[in-house]
Amino acid sequence: MTTTGETIAAIATPPGMGGVGIVRISGPRTRSIAEGILGRVPEPRRAAFGTFREADGTFIDEGLALYFQAPRSFTGEDVLELQGHGGPIVMDLLLRRCLELGARLARPGEFSERAFLNGKLDLVQAEAVADLIESSTALAVRLAGRSLQGVFSQRINTLVERLIQVRLHVEATLDFPDEEIDLADEPTVAIDLAAILEAVDRLLADAHQGQIIREGLAVVIAGAPNVGKSSLLNALCGSDAAIVTDIPGTTRDLLKFDIQVDGLPIRIVDTAGLRHTHDPVEQEGVRRAQTALSEADLVLWVYAANGEPDESIRSTFPAGCPITRIRNKIDLPGEAAGLVERDGEVEIALSVASGEGLDLLKAHLKSRAGLSAHPEGAFIARRRHLDALERARGALRAAATNLERRLGAELVAEELHLAQRALGEITGEFTSDDLLGRIFSSFCIGK
Ligand SMILES: Nc1nc2c(ncn2[C@@H]2O[C@H](COP(=O)(O)OP(=O)(O)OP(=O)(O)O)[C@@H](O)[C@H]2O)c(=O)[nH]1
Ligand SMILES: [Mg+2]
Structure with a gap:
């Protein structure tokens, strides 16, 4: 009390x-x-x-x-x-x-x-109450409802129970050192650990979807100057938000908008055309574009159909960041709109000017967010939850490595303990006053 x-x-x-x-x-x-x-x-x-x-x-x-x-x-x-x-x-x-x-x-x-x-309520459920109130789409309401009803917490709790079983097993060998049980010779620990890791991976994937539904997919439009990036932003926003001219280097600042594509919240960013320049203003624009790229969930790499994609730009994108290629201006060579795979990446051929192919892009954005996948199992999640899940995964991986290398039961036990703590932080089993203060102070009064 x-x-x-x-x-x-x-x-x-x-x-x-x-x-x-x-x-x-x-x-x-x-x-x-x-x-x-x-x-x-x-x-x-x-x-x-x-x-x-x-x-x-x-x-x-x-x-x-x-x-x-x-x-x-x-x-x-x-x-x-x-x-x-x-x-x-x-x-x-x-x-x-x-x-x-x-x-x-x-x-x-x-x-x-x-x-x-x-x-x-546990912490996830308390956060879900706030998320339900602040939901900006019907889908977000549904997912927040599931978190509120304990769907997310239940999955965490099941994981914690399984982890406790493994810890008991590992710590038993610590309590009876004389019996010289070598953990690495006990296959069940390794098997259980691998299964838990797999479950954490699945949970992370679902939580990531939930976080995108809550906070929006961060999409960054990038590419060489004059290829139609700002035109694309305007088309997706449905307004004349960005200045469009035929002069390369028109956009310098980052332009950020919150839009919705069929219930999917997207935080979209238009950036300065990437090129070497001596203009200090444009240089700053390029620097800011790089920062935006490092925070993207998805990069739309735009190039014009009447030229070739500039691969040197491709190489400046952050490693591991998903990229969708946008082949714009297909009206110029008179190509058809379509979606193809190119070098293992999706390429969407479209024309912002004629509007052809924009529907393909919208459908693609939704599928990238996993929206069409299996929303029945989904729940709302926050960055905080993803961080904790990632920490749990890191500790579990370290435990598995320590086990494999026979580094001793203590080191395995220590990592398992850290993993359990990280999971417990999500539901609030382990918390600091500081964390609680930060979470609840963002709620509304009377809630
Ligand atoms: N024909 C044709 N022209 C287009 C299309 N999309 C954009 N343009 C034109 O291409 C020029 C450049 O468009 P912007 O949207 O300003 O290009 P940008 O990539 O933002 O350029 P910077 O801001 O300079 O990097 C403008 O004249 C647009 O009207 C298209 O699909 N077809
Ligand atoms: Mg522009």
Whole structure:
């Protein structure tokens, strides 16, 4: 249970006017606040109609009161919701009355934080609540719903259980050094480790999809000057966002836009044409383009169909970054739009000018994000989760290597311990106050 003993209150509905406005209260003084405002404590979990009053009996509002008795509430504490009329002043008067009766203003995310600290939700689920609220697409809502219902947490928990089994096995050999069990001669440990690693890989792939749905696919348009990069950006944005001219070197700054392609959020960046130049402004543009490239989930490498792709540009892209080739301006040589494989990469032939082939590109972007794959199993995820999963994978790989090289059970055990910690950070089994502060402070007030 939370140890603060403080009672918190906040307006849980958004600012402005609406049919209904809700003030939410949680903590030990909840019952006395209910008595002060309503004259009684409503029966738990039953909507009660009543009048909300000031200390001297003056009418503030009338509406429904819902009382949830600890521990059967969102936060695990006594909770009261007062549903009045959604006017900013009415809500403010009601909130002030709660403060007068001993509550203090809730910090952002404090209700969710208490729910987490009281074991009502794990950290992934608490984050999913915020992600559900902030979802910008219907798909994101669905995936956040799955995380909220525990789909992601369950997969982590299963992994942790399997890992604990392996740790028990490894640590048993530490406890009985006299028996001289050589771990490397016990195939089950290696087999179990390999299976866990495979499961972590699958989870990482699914989590990465979830993170793209939440944060958007980072797509960077890059290539030589004048090939139609900014024209492509404009076509995807559906507006004249970037300046387009037939002068090479038109774009210098990075142009960033958040767009959606059939529910897929994309953070798209147009960059300066990559070339050697003595113009200091353009040089800075090229430098910024390189920075954007290093952060891309996908690079659209654009070149013109009436020339050859400049392979020297290709070689400046960060290693390992997925690239899709865009053969633009097919209207000039009169080629047909299409999607082909070229040197192991997808090449899409299109014309921004005529619009031909743009649908192929959009479909391709969706499939790159894994959107059409199997969304039933997907869930929402954050960068934080990916980092922790990657750390877990690193430790598991190190454990497997140590095992293979017969470096001793201690070193295997140590890495397995680190892997378990990393996984536990995701669900909040292991956390620091600092991390919790950072997570919950980004939530809205009243949540
Ligand atoms: N014929 C034809 N012209 C195009 C097409 N796409 C772009 N252009 C023209 O190509 C020229 C350059 O277009 P931009 O979009 O400014 O090219 P860019 O790659 O952004 O160029 P920089 O910003 O200088 O690097 C403009 O005159 C466009 O109208 C196309 O599909 N067909
Ligand atoms: Mg441009």
